[in-house]
Amino acid sequence: MNNxxxxxxxxxxxxxxxxxxxxxxxxxxxxxxxxxxxxxxxGEQNGVDYYFENDASFARKHFLESVHYAGAQYGSSMEGLQAAWQKAPLACIVLDTKGAVEYLKQLGNQVAVLFLTIDVGPNSSEALRKRMEARGDDPVKIKMRVKSAEYARDQQLPSALVGHAVVIKNNELKQAKQQADQFIEQLLAKLQ
Known part of the structure; x- marks a missing residue:
């Protein structure tokens, strides 16, 4: 199989x-x-966590997907994907659900999707907000994000990903890791 x-x-x-x-x-x-x-x-480093861009440099990239979210632009380039594939046949990327759908459209069977959710009853949104605070996000930006249409969209598995995504409830990281381990081992077996 391909990368x-x-x-x-x-x-x-x-x-x-x-x-x-x-x-x-x-x-x-x-x-x-x-x-x-x-x-x-x-603690984030340029070229490791993200390529931190300005509007002009961002506009010069060749994107598979990009989005304007919470006052900033985000995107992943084909060049970045090719650079990862030069290191190994299976690469990993974090995207919002719209980006995941776009990757699936453009790259087809070269894409495997894990959809993470948490399930703590009616307070799931509050639990997600607390996680954002704990990682150091700006409280004003958290409020903007929680009120955004993108935040609401990313709460549920999009219909375009149904049948293509494995859903993992990440209430407890240890269990989520175990489920992800099983999935990755299956993917790596396909690539051999």
Whole structure:
């Protein structure tokens, strides 16, 4: 089989970045570095966590998908994906649900999707907000994000991903990792 990309998607605060980091470290998967015009969070490094861009440099990239979200632009380039594939046949990327749908449209069977959610009853949205606060997000930006249409959209698996995505409830990270391990082992077996 050709190269593949594992797309991890779901609501803000659902643990996408944490799970991607775990899978990249545990399975030596290269992370597809994406681009953003937002300011770096504490500890983030250019070219590692994101390529931090300004509006002009962002406009010059060749994107598979891009989105304007919470006052900033985000996108992933074909060049970034190719660079990851030069390191290994299975790469990992974190995208919003719209980006995941776009990847599936453009890359077809080269895409595997994990959709993360949390299920703590009627307070799931509050739990996600607390996770964003705990990771150091700006409280004003959290309020903007929670009120956005994109945030509401990313709460549920899009119909275009039904049948293509594996859903993992990330209430407890250890269990989520175990489910992701099973999925990755199946993908790696396909690539051999």
């Amino acid at each position: 593949m990309v594992l797309v991890i998607t779901g609501a803000a605060g659902s643990g996408k970045t944490t799970l991607c980091k775990y899978l990249c470290e545990h399975y030596h998967l290269p992370k597809v570095v994406t681009h953003t015009t937002r300011a770096p969070r504490t």
